[in-house]
Amino acid sequence: MYLVTGGSRGLGFASAQALVAEGARVVISGPHEATAAAAVARLTHSGAAADAATWVVADNAEPASPDLLIAAAKDRFGRLDGALISVGGTPAGTVSATTDEAWRSAFESVFLGAVRLARVLAADLRAKGKDGVVTGPVSGTGGSLVFVLASSVRVPLADLAISNGLFPALAGVVKTLADELGPSGIRLNGMLPVRIATDRVRQLDALKGDPDEVRARQSELIPLRRYGEPEEFGRAAAFLLSPAASFITGAMIPVDGGAIRSI
DSSP: OEEEETTTSHHHHHHHHHHHHTTOOEEEEESOHHHHHHHHHHHHHTTOOTTSEEEEEOOTTSTTHHHHHHHHHHHHHSOOOEEEEEOOOOOOBOTTTOOHHHHHHHIIIIIIHHHHHHHHHHHHHHHHHHTTOOOOTTTTOSOEEEEEOOGGGTSOOTTBHHHHHHHHHHHHHHHHHHHHHGGGTOEEEEEEEOSBOSHHHHHHHHTTSOHHHHHHHHHTTSTTSSOBOHHHHHHHHHHHHSGGGTTOOSOEEEESTTOOOOO
């Protein structure tokens, strides 16, 4: 059973869809009731079991959200095995043009909210292990937390100063937590999506001109010569969360069609 924050649309929803397709149960969270409820309805309409998913209104920036999410998971499904922590996009802008307030707001939601979620969720997964649910270090069943980050972890992005500042810092947190939590059998990984065809990416493309023309130009810079589909990201996320990835931790996994050139 997995929590999927930001699961009402985009990469979060695609990940929830992949998880339920593999037989998992999910709690989708988002800041708005209408969109979160609609996401669960979409999962059911696409063939998921009626009891496969539920939703809860929660904002990553709110200190009470982690406990709310854990309670929702256990009340509905009786357990928690991990979470996809989708921290959301950051506003466009240069360092020079980005205000203190914009940095502060993004830090609260994107950085601190994600770190808080990971800390509280990890404590719960550790407690589960002490209760004897974890069957051993080889099983990989201590739990899994996956952060949806950005390619700015590896390469700074033009006009996305906040992303360039906060996402590398989150990658450092993921790596540090992987060291701290590894002895408990809990895995931490990050995902680095590039040019996945979501509404968010189309909005960013529109800032540079006609979005279809921008997509065509950007596709030429990707070795696979196309944007990724949300479903492709979702399948990768479901794998990393699952026990099938039981010996992968502390990794930054690009889902990018080869676009990130750094080694």
